[in-house]
Amino acid sequence: MPTREEITYFGAGPASLPTTVLKNASSAILNFQNTGLGLAEHSHRSALSNDILATTESSIRNLLSIPKDYTVLFMQGGGTTQFSAVAYNLLGYWVQGQLDKANGDIEVVRERLKKARMDYVVTGGWSQKGSEEAKRLFGEEKVNVVTDSKKVFGRYSGIEEEKGWKRTEGEERIFTYYCDNETVDGVEFPGFPRGLEGGVVAADMSSNILSRRVDVSKFHIIFAGAQKNIGTTGLTIAILKSSILQTQPTPTTLRALSLPIPPIMMSYPMLAKHNSLYNTLPIFDVWVAGEVMKGLVAAGGLAKQEEVANRKAEKLYAALGRAPGIFKVVPLEGARSRMNICVRAQPAELEGVFLKGAEERGFLGLKGHRSVGGIRISNYNSITEASVDSLVQYIDEFVQKNAQI
Ligand SMILES: Cc1ncc(COP(=O)(O)O)c(C=O)c1O
Numbered sequence: 001m002p003t004r005e006e007i008t009y010f011g012a013g014p015a016s017l018p019t020t021v022l023k024n025a026s027s028a029i030l031n032f033q034n035t036g037l038g039l040a041e042h043s044h045r046s047a048l049s050n051d052i053l054a055t056t057e058s059s060i061r062n063l064l065s066i067p068k069d070y071t072v073l074f075m076q077g078g079g080t081t082q083f084s085a086v087a088y089n090l091l092g093y094w095v096q097g098q099l100d101k102a103n104g105d106i107e108v109v110r111e112r113l114k115k116a117r118m119d120y121v122v123t124g125g126w127s128q129k130g131s132e133e134a135k136r137l138f139g140e141e142k143v144n145v146v147t148d149s150k151k152v153f154g155r156y157s158g159i160e161e162e163k164g165w166k167r168t169e170g171e172e173r174i175f176t177y178y179c180d181n182e183t184v185d186g187v188e189f190p191g192f193p194r195g196l197e198g199g200v201v202a203a204d205m206s207s208n209i210l211s212r213r214v215d216v217s218k219f220h221i222i223f224a225g226a227q228k229n230i231g232t233t234g235l236t237i238a239i240l241k242s243s244i245l246q247t248q249p250t251p252t253t254l255r256a257l258s259l260p261i262p263p264i265m266m267s268y269p270m271l272a273k274h275n276s277l278y279n280t281l282p283i284f285d286v287w288v289a290g291e292v293m294k295g296l297v298a299a300g301g302l303a304k305q306e307e308v309a310n311r312k313a314e315k316l317y318a319a320l321g322r323a324p325g326i327f328k329v330v331p332l333e334g335a336r337s338r339m340n341i342c343v344r345a346q347p348a349e350l351e352g353v354f355l356k357g358a359e360e361r362g363f364l365g366l367k368g369h370r371s372v373g374g375i376r377i378s379n380y381n382s383i384t385e386a387s388v389d390s391l392v393q394y395i396d397e398f399v400q401k402n403a404q405i
Contacts, residue, residue: 002362008387011365012183012340012378013207014227021291029284040284049283053276056290063293063302066216066239073238073268074276074286079126079206079225081266082236083133086202086221087118088262089240090175091138092248093200093220095257098171099249106256113257117144117168118175121193123335124149124156124182125371126204131177137260144168146176149187156185158332162195175200175220181208183228184369186342186376187335192218208339209237210296211381212306220244228339229381231289235282238268245269296381305381312379312388313338319392323399326350330374341377342368351375354398363391 009016032039035048042048057072066072075081094116095109102108118138120131122145135143146167147160167173176196180203181188188208192215202221205214209224216222216239226235248269251261264270264278271278296305317336320327320343330342345351354375358366368374379388 007362007364008383008390009365010363010376010378010383010391012228012369012376013225013380014233015229015378015380016382017231017288018292018295018382021288021295024291025284025288028287039287040282042283044277044281044283049281052283052287052290053281056286056293059290059293059297060237060239063210063296064214064216064239069242070216071240071242071245071268071272073240073271074281075236075238075265075271076234076282077265078227078234078236079204079223080129080133082204082223082225082238083130084137085238085262085266085268086130086175086177086223087134087137088260088266089244089248089268090200090202090220091118091259092254092262093244094174095253095259096247096249099253100247106253110257112171113259115172116142116174117172118142119144119146119168119173119177121146121165121176121178122148122150123159123189124179124185124187125369126182126184126206127177127179130179130204134177142174153332155330156182156187157330157335159187159189159335162193165195167195173199175202177202177204179204179206181205181337181339183207183340183378184372185331186329186337186340187331188337188339190334207380208337210293210302210305211309211339213302226285226289228378229292231292232285235285235289237289240268240272242272245272292381308385309338309379309381312383312385313341315388315392316341316377316379316395319395322396323403326399326402327395330372339379341379342372342374343377344374350402353402357398358391358394361390361394363394 029038029040098109098112118134122128122131131143146165149156152160176199200220203219205222206225207228210229220241222239224237227233254261320329328344345354366375368376
């Protein structure tokens, strides 16, 4: 049975958390700050919980330089719940915006709605799932797949140049959605897609949030499940342009337009009105996220984290690149993720040998996602540079040994 110190977990999520955070968490869950009660037992409406919420919000605002006109929500249900929440709330935002422009004339909006589309940039399994949810909720015809990497490249291995994207034009576009880092496929946007500037954009940053600086003002919604770079599974953070909250139709309007009404737990305005406490929020998870963020702030913030994340990723890609006869990185250059490095070994039986040898050295969680196979090295924030150096050493040794065969 290995100890925590003997292993490095490169799994894609839930990911490992900093050991110091977990040590503090283990005492916090028993007796938080000498209150006699563990943190998971404290009321989410207590002053203590409010403090935790405020501190964690202030840390994420600090780290991401979130502008004042943005709201931060702490939610539950993971990234998957946001697939639905984003579509409901941004459709509502569009409907009310159109209604305001038409001086409240619902018949005008009904007509405009017929041609309106939600644009999805599909570059991997997670954006594909997001698009499927929008189709399920609002109908196939309401979703326009702007680009589908699987069709363009034969698999999710790249990002088509923007000039090839087939976007909905002008006001008929309800919003554009993309996934900044595709965890399963190892595809990451190198930066904000230029053509989306100025539009209503939502991004799933579940697996690369807090790993680099982001210009939040370019987005209407950024969301992330916590279990990779933020904290524990279940907690989900949504960062919203506050105008979305103020511009929403009533349920009566939605009904009149034959549109579904968002379940209350997916209504951003309702959650914001209650400062994320419409129902019982797991404050322990919010506290863990706060502790992780405190560590990032102390280590130099996101500029520093970005530098470290890039360097770790470069070292890993360089090691794999030294052995093109054995390792083949799946995604194309220019779209390679710094967080999830997806690679195939050849001949295929070497993959099992590599994984077994890795496990013997305490490198766990390296098996690729069940849908694509191969090897996936998840290089999240909690993976230290020293751990990456050790893995690189193993890769080099493995290559030396197998190149001789
Ligand atoms: C990019 C991305 N989006 C969404 C999800 C779904 O998150 P959850 O399982 O928390 O619903 C994941 C899960 O790994 C993910 O990696």
